[in-house]
Amino acid sequence: MDAAHLVARHGGALDRRRLHELGATDHDLRRALRAGSLNRPRRGWYSTWAEHDRRFRAMRVGGRLTGISAVAALGGWVLDHHPLHVAVPTNAARLRSQWRRDIRRADAPADDAVVHWVAPTHDRGSSTGIVDLAEAIELVCRIEPAEQAIAVLDWARRTGRLDGIELAALRERLGPLRWLVDASVDDCDSLPESLARTRLRAAGLQVSTQVRFTEGPERIDLVLEGAVAVEVDGDEFHRDRFESDRARDLAITASGLHALRPSARQVFSRWPRVEAAVVRALHERGILVDLHNSGVAQLERPATRRESPPHGLLPRKAPELWRRSRATVRGRGE
Numbered sequence: 001m002d003a004a005h006l007v008a009r010h011g012g013a014l015d016r017r018r019l020h021e022l023g024a025t026d027h028d029l030r031r032a033l034r035a036g037s038l039n040r041p042r043r044g045w046y047s048t049w050a051e052h053d054r055r056f057r058a059m060r061v062g063g064r065l066t067g068i069s070a071v072a073a074l075g076g077w078v079l080d081h082h083p084l085h086v087a088v089p090t091n092a093a094r095l096r097s098q099w100r101r102d103i104r105r106a107d108a109p110a111d112d113a114v115v116h117w118v119a120p121t122h123d124r125g126s127s128t129g130i131v132d133l134a135e136a137i138e139l140v141c142r143i144e145p146a147e148q149a150i151a152v153l154d155w156a157r158r159t160g161r162l163d164g165i166e167l168a169a170l171r172e173r174l175g176p177l178r179w180l181v182d183a184s185v186d187d188c189d190s191l192p193e194s195l196a197r198t199r200l201r202a203a204g205l206q207v208s209t210q211v212r213f214t215e216g217p218e219r220i221d222l223v224l225e226g227a228v229a230v231e232v233d234g235d236e237f238h239r240d241r242f243e244s245d246r247a248r249d250l251a252i253t254a255s256g257l258h259a260l261r262p263s264a265r266q267v268f269s270r271w272p273r274v275e276a277a278v279v280r281a282l283h284e285r286g287i288l289v290d291l292h293n294s295g296v297a298q299l300e301r302p303a304t305r306r307e308s309p310p311h312g313l314l315p316r317k318a319p320e321l322w323r324r325s326r327a328t329v330r331g332r333g334e
Helices: 003-009 016-021 026-035 054-061 067-073 133-143 146-158 164-177 191-202 242-254 264-269 271-284 293-298
Strands: 013-015 045-047 084-089 113-119 207-212 219-224 228-230 258-260 330-332
Touching: 003 013, 003 016, 003 026, 003 045, 013 016, 016 045, 026 045, 045 054, 054 067, 054 084, 054 113, 067 084, 067 133, 067 146, 133 146, 133 164, 146 191, 191 207, 191 219, 191 264, 191 271, 191 293, 228 271, 258 271, 264 271
Parallel strands: 084 113, 228 258
Antiparallel strands: 013 045, 207 219, 207 330, 219 228
């Protein structure tokens, strides 16, 4: 019997007892281990994941991926590098280093793994190596910077990973942090676009998303104050579109908007320059803005119960006095 194929069909990890129940023998397991098609993250467990796989390392510790590590493993929108976040049962024992299963976690202080004692029980028989996505995103909302949490919610909504019922339940569980869900959208196309939208709104600007600017289906990523169009280039979506992007910029300008096109790298690491360009473009259109940079700084910290959300991310009852209406731009606002 092909033990590796059997394990892969059942989520990626099975324990020895479950493998025997499914018809695999110890000889099958030894043969798969020698061939390298199976690995052992912990005693009695067999997996098809490579040793560098986050799921394998989490199982070696003694649990499953959670939080930002789970989102990253699923291909979500994640900033920078993060320590390994592992959910373990509340009664877990014999935790190990993520790098070597013969080293106890207590003896590996520089392990760079964060353990969350939240899982009610151990995995029995099989494991996917990742907690339920809604559980992982809830942890992201509680411990990661606010802009990262909103980006993860954008990704989950855009890809359909969370449906409306799951999103509503998550919002209810978050309590005072429910504003993170309210600040997310379901039509965002990339991580840099998510960060740009959230930061600009937190700074106090009126931001419309996915705005139609021609009679066709084409839309602008973000329109600020009805006057400045921001198209955020992300490597995944714009790498080979130089000519078409320039044509879009011309069409946007012809429609009466000021076109700005920051790159993903500029959004990630040179945000003050992007913000300065936005302010200058608005000034050129006669819109004098006073940005609330304290709101942007707040996004770099985890949201807390004691701190109100950035003013710009709250629904506005009335427009700012310096705003001018732009009837020519049709989009969905805040």
